[in-house]
Amino acid sequence: MNINLHSKTYKNDSNGIGNKIIVIHGWSNSISVIEPLSQLLANFSEVISLDLPGHGQSPVPEEIWGMKDFSACLKNFLDQNNIKKANFVGHSFGGKTLIKFTSEYPEYVDKLVLIGASGIRPTPSLKKRFKFLFLKFLRNFIRFGNTRAGQYVYKNWYIPTFASRDYLNAGPMTKTFVKTINEELHSELAQIQNKTLLIWGEDDDESPKEVAHIMNKLIKNSELILIPHQGHYPFLGGGSGLVSMYIKKFLLK
Secondary structure, eight states: OOOOOOEEEEOOTTOOOSSOEEEEOOTTOOHHHHHHHHHHHTTTSOEEEEOOTTSTTSOOOSSOOOHHHHHHHHHHHHHHTTOOSEEEEEETHHHHHHHHHHHHOGGGEEEEEEESOOSSOOOOOHHHHHHHHHHHHHHHHHHGGGOHHHHHHIIIIIHHHHSOHHHHTOGGGHHHHHHHHTOOOHHHHHHOOSEEEEEEETTOSSSOHHHHHHHHHHSTTEEEEEETTOOSOTTSGGGHHHHHHHHHHHHHO
16 A cells, blocks of 8 residues: 555646645546646646556556555555645546545545546446357357467457457556456445535446446435536547536536
């Protein structure tokens, strides 16, 4: 848990309204990916964006981490920087980290913003269920008998062909990725009492809007905004100004 996180601070002459805003990116991303949103939020408040462990310029943990470890690491960063309370914005896995963190350390959180957050597995469609069963059968067939040829095919064809992009890009964080993706946070979501804004792209295919509706029901003091014609990264491109406007209105009211 004792990892020194890389961070970047955004300020301008007019900010400083209310608490600082801590911004956390998603899996396989870094500060630079979510920077367009951080820059816009800095127009009304000081923003600190973090590279999660094993991402960007933050070091890789020596052990396999779960969500509790990511939560404890964030608390350690806040304590080191004497930040006793802040507003938090998390995208995708960054949102999942903040769900865990807020359920454990609510006293640090003024308001919470989750953008396309993970933490709940959506109900798979019939097509996806058939695909899962087929891939499971294929995997077991290839690895049957644990032969050298089977292991070669599994490593050099099956994994590159069918594994998710995040899994393929995880590198030394692969085992941590597998551990955290299997952690669902239903009970943690139900524990959150802090005011929460959920922002989702209606066309998000990584964390579908079904997930947003479930989180909206579980977090008692939450509101949901669905943005038409946007996917998993609604804060990029033309959607950045709209997302920052929603966040500003939520944080300042």
